[in-house]
Amino acid sequence: MTEEEKADELRFYVTQIYLIVKPVLGCILLSIFWVKISMSSLNFRRYTYRPAPSATQVYQFTDTSTTSEKFFGSLANAGIIVGQIIVMTIIIMVLFKYGCFKILFGFFMVVVVLLLGFMGYLLLGGILQVLSIPMDYITLVFGLWNFALVGLISVFWSKGPMKMQQAYLTIMSSLMAYSLTGLAEWTTWLLLGLLSIWGKCWRANAAAADQCLHNMLVLAVDLIAVLCPFGPLKMLIDSTKTQSKNVPALLYAVNAVWLMAFDERDYGGAAAQENTQQSAPSAYHTSAEHIALETRSEMRSTGDHPPPMPRSTSARVADSSTAAANAQRSAAPGNDSADMDQEEEEEAGLKLGLGDFVFYSVLIARADADLSYRACPLLRVAMSDWVTTVACTIAVMMGLNATIFLLAIKRKALPALPISIAFGILFYFVGSIMLVPCLEALSLAQIAL
Amino acid sequence: MPKKLSRMSDAEIADVARKMFLGGLPFLPLCWIVASVWLFKAARERGPRVPQLRRYHTYCMVGAAIWFVISTAWFSIFVTQRLHWGAVGDKLTVVQVKGI
Numbered sequence: 001m002t003e004e005e006k007a008d009e010l011r012f013y014v015t016q017i018y019l020i021v022k023p024v025l026g027c028i029l030l031s032i033f034w035v036k037i038s039m040s041s042l043n044f045r046r047y048t049y050r051p052a053p054s055a056t057q058v059y060q061f062t063d064t065s066t067t068s069e070k071f072f073g074s075l076a077n078a079g080i081i082v083g084q085i086i087v088m089t090i091i092i093m094v095l096f097k098y099g100c101f102k103i104l105f106g107f108f109m110v111v112v113v114l115l116l117g118f119m120g121y122l123l124l125g126g127i128l129q130v131l132s133i134p135m136d137y138i139t140l141v142f143g144l145w146n147f148a149l150v151g152l153i154s155v156f157w158s159k160g161p162m163k164m165q166q167a168y169l170t171i172m173s174s175l176m177a178y179s180l181t182g183l184a185e186w187t188t189w190l191l192l193g194l195l196s197i198w199g200k201c202w203r204a205n206a207a208a209a210d211q212c213l214h215n216m217l218v219l220a221v222d223l224i225a226v227l228c229p230f231g232p233l234k235m236l237i238d239s240t241k242t243q244s245k246n247v248p249a250l251l252y253a254v255n256a257v258w259l260m261a262f263d264e265r266d267y268g269g270a271a272a273q274e275n276t277q278q279s280a281p282s283a284y285h286t287s288a289e290h291i292a293l294e295t296r297s298e299m300r301s302t303g304d305h306p307p308p309m310p311r312s313t314s315a316r317v318a319d320s321s322t323a324a325a326n327a328q329r330s331a332a333p334g335n336d337s338a339d340m341d342q343e344e345e346e347e348a349g350l351k352l353g354l355g356d357f358v359f360y361s362v363l364i365a366r367a368d369a370d371l372s373y374r375a376c377p378l379l380r381v382a383m384s385d386w387v388t389t390v391a392c393t394i395a396v397m398m399g400l401n402a403t404i405f406l407l408a409i410k411r412k413a414l415p416a417l418p419i420s421i422a423f424g425i426l427f428y429f430v431g432s433i434m435l436v437p438c439l440e441a442l443s444l445a446q447i448a449l
Numbered sequence: 450m451p452k453k454l455s456r457m458s459d460a461e462i463a464d465v466a467r468k469m470f471l472g473g474l475p476f477l478p479l480c481w482i483v484a485s486v487w488l489f490k491a492a493r494e495r496g497p498r499v500p501q502l503r504r505y506h507t508y509c510m511v512g513a514a515i516w517f518v519i520s521t522a523w524f525s526i527f528v529t530q531r532l533h534w535g536a537v538g539d540k541l542t543v544v545q546v547k548g549i
Contacts, residue, residue: 125543128543129544132546132547133544134546135543135544136524136541137542138523138527139520139523139527140543142476142520145476145477146477146479146480147479149479149480150477150479150480150483153480154483160483161483164483164487
């Protein structure tokens with residue numbers, strides 16, 4: 001690769017980083033907002049100091065429980081979650097294997113509606129309480145009905161407005177993250193720690209060819225499959241190979257999000273690249289676990305219609321056949337109207353799994369929720385529980401950027417979680433153990449740094 | 450994945466407009482609001498060529514406006530009158546507001 005190509009590629013990454021950082025940051029800020037709302041609403045303050053006690057949490061912590069009790073209790077809690085995940089993966093695998101795609105889609109739709117409707121109701125209740133808004137049930141039900149159903153339409157309908165889809169996926173991820181903050185502190189940390197380790201194990205074990213498929217599977221079950229890369233998932237991957245079918249999946253690309261049975265023409269998406277007329281040498285596909293690589297040809301300039309491409313070309317992620325397909329495509333002459341279905345495929349971009357969104361946000365929302373009740377009263381006036389929150393946010397974003405940067409260098413599929421989560425956890429503890437007491441002492445002594 | 454609006458063919462965009470209008474019928478004015486904003490430019494540009502698009506876009510805007518009037522009217526009635534309704538008003542309220 002020449003120097004110029006390298007420079008081009010780095011420029012491409014900078015644009016991509018900016019495009020991917022916006023929604024991630026949005027998701028994180030929304031999660032913080034939900035936590036703050038629920039912390040300040042009376043119900044939560046009176047009955048519990050946790051934002052939303054989770055139903056999956058069997059072991060309840062008390063003030064008298066010892067450290068070992070806490071540890072094994074949270075192991076049990078995390079184990080329950082992992083167990084649910086395994087069961088779900090098996091169910092999804094069976095459905096997939098026997099080709100019950102309608103049921104799979106139905107399942108996803110129910111999940112989306114429930115998430116938007118139920119969590120929307122909980123949080124709206126919090127907002128109403130905090131702001132003392134008199135609201136009647138009729139308006140509330142009407143509003144939630146609109147919110148959830150339009151969310152369903154914009155997420156699943158392939159022709160709806162893209163901005164809506166992106167907005168809804170960001171909201172959904174933040175709601176999911178918020179619902180996970182209900183777990184006890186130890187459980188969350190164990191879960192996050194295990195996650196990043198598992199990501200690495202899986203990375204080490206997986207053959208490169210498996211990864212793109214794994215990406216989709218991971219996304220397909222979103223949170224579910226993230227935690228369970230072995231066993232059933234492996235079988236699922238094998239069955240996708242033999243049946244050459246693809247799984248419905250949730251993906252946030254830089255410019256688009258999919259939830260559909262993948263086929264190769266669904267790949268790509270940097271519509272925003274269209275006007276910049278820059279070259280997009282590669283597109284990367286990051287999933288809840290991995291960032292895979294897909295080679296892409298040059299972007300075409302504005303107004304130039306992409307030529308049709310035979311759908312049979314099985315240009316998949318992370319292999320060079322895409323390049324071949326692209327070469328073939330760029331060679332073909334432009335065609336005005338017949339190519340409407342295929343034109344998206346020219347577009348490239350980073351794609352980030354919703355699982356990543358969720359876990360980045362969980363970490364920060366969790367830190368936020370912990371500190372809100374733990375920080376000393378004197379400092380809370382000074383809003384210094386924000387110190388750790390902001391430190392964590394920056395750490396996570398830094399991890400994301402570092403991952404994308406590594407991607408540019410290694411040109412290989414990379415897991416998106418480990419670096420970010422490691423940085424995030426590190427900065428959480430540094431912030432809460434060292435930074436906050438330091439600020440406390442400083443503010444007592446009236447020293448300004 | 451969602452397509453850019455400017456890349457849809459006339460027939461396609463007309464179909465999208467129709468579907469969004471029909472989708473908004475079951476008490477989903479938000480769908481109409483989205484459609485009116487999203488299709489606004491396209492309806493202005495392609496309106497003369499694609500009458501169906503313009504028609505459904507107008508329906509969406511009118512529907513959204515009607516719903517806006519209805520919901521605003523209802524909510525203002527509720528907020529100002531709920532205290533006079535007594536028990537009924539209390540039952541309708543989601544979170545009892547303290548003070549008033």
